[in-house]
Amino acid sequence: MIDYHLHTSRCCHAEGSPAEYLAVAEEIGLPEIGFADHFPLGLLDYTPRVQVTMLPAELDDYLEEIENLKAASPLVRVKTGIEIDYLPGTEKKLEQLLTKYSFDYVIGSIHFLDGWDFTHPFYAESYKERDLEALYETYFELVWNACRSGYFDIIGHIDVIKKFGYRPQGAIDHYLQETARVLAETDTSFELNTAGRDAPVSEFYPDRRLLEAALAQGVTITVGSDAHGPGQVGRYFDKAEKLLREVGFRALATFTKRSRSLIPF
Ligand code: ZN
Numbered sequence: 001m002i003d004y005h006l007h008t009s010r011c012c013h014a015e016g017s018p019a020e021y022l023a024v025a026e027e028i029g030l031p032e033i034g035f036a037d038h039f040p041l042g043l044l045d046y047t048p049r050v051q052v053t054m055l056p057a058e059l060d061d062y063l064e065e066i067e068n069l070k071a072a073s074p075l076v077r078v079k080t081g082i083e084i085d086y087l088p089g090t091e092k093k094l095e096q097l098l099t100k101y102s103f104d105y106v107i108g109s110i111h112f113l114d115g116w117d118f119t120h121p122f123y124a125e126s127y128k129e130r131d132l133e134a135l136y137e138t139y140f141e142l143v144w145n146a147c148r149s150g151y152f153d154i155i156g157h158i159d160v161i162k163k164f165g166y167r168p169q170g171a172i173d174h175y176l177q178e179t180a181r182v183l184a185e186t187d188t189s190f191e192l193n194t195a196g197r198d199a200p201v202s203e204f205y206p207d208r209r210l211l212e213a214a215l216a217q218g219v220t221i222t223v224g225s226d227a228h229g230p231g232q233v234g235r236y237f238d239k240a241e242k243l244l245r246e247v248g249f250r251a252l253a254t255f256t257k258r259s260r261s262l263i264p265f
Pocket residue numbers: 007011013038228
C-alpha cells in the first residue's frame with residue numbers, strides 16, 4: 001500500500017514533521033508515501049475563520065523539506081504532493097500558481113461551501129439547519145466542477161459531505177454514479193481515504209458503491225490515511241487493502257511530476 005495523504009505541523013491542526021511521518025512509514029513497511037499538506041489559502045485570496053493551512057511564506061520551505069527527505073530516504077519513496085481547496089472562481093489564480101511550483105501530484109478537495117467549513121467539527125451543528133438534498137447536490141456539483149477544471153490529479157475524500165453522518169432521506173446513488181462517470185470522463189484519479197473511519201460517520205471515503213462504479217469505468221485510485229499526526233500513517237490499511245481487493249482493484253495510481261503510473265498491489 002501507499003499513503004498519499006499526509007499532513008504536517010505546518011497546517012496548524014496537525015502535528016509532526018515530515019521526517020517523523022516517514023519514520024512511521026518505514027517502520028510499518030510502506031514502499032511509498034506522499035505529503036499532501038494544505039495549500040496556503042492566502043495564495044487563493046481566501047481567509048477562513050480559523051487558520052487551517054500553512055502560510056504563503058511557508059510553501060517554499062515545505063517543498064524544500066520534502067525534496068531533502070526524498071534524497072535521504074533509501075527505503076521509502078517519498079513524493080511531494082499538496083492538497084488544494086477547490087474554490088469556484090479561483091481557477092485562473094490556481095492555473096498561474098500551479099506553473100510556479102513543482103508537485104508530484106495535486107489533490108483537489110472541497111472543505112468550504114459558501115464560506116462554511118463543513119468538515120470542521122466546530123461548525124457541524126449547521127447541518128441541522130440545512131436541506132440535505134440541496135446540500136448534497138451543491139457538494140457533488142462542486143466535485144464534478146473540480147474534476148472538469150483539470151487542475152487536480154486526485155480528488156480527496158470525495159464524499160466527505162457524509163462526515164458527520166448527515167444524509168438526505170432519498171437515495172444518493174445517482175450522485176455516486178455521476179461522480180464515477182465524471183472522474184472517468186476527465187481522467188481524474190480519486191483516493192480511498194481511511195480517515196472517515198475515525199470521523200462520526202465511521203466509514204471510509206468513499207462509499208463502496210462509488211468504488212465499484214469507478215472501477216467499472218476504469219478510474220484509477222490512490223490510498224491515503226489523511227494523517228494529521230505520525231501515529232495515523234497507514235491507519236486501517238489492512239481493511240483498506242481487503243476492501244479494494246474485494247471490489248476488484250489490482251493496481252494503485254502513483255505520480256511523479258504530475259504524470260501517473262500504475263503499480264500492482
Ligand atoms: Zn487538515
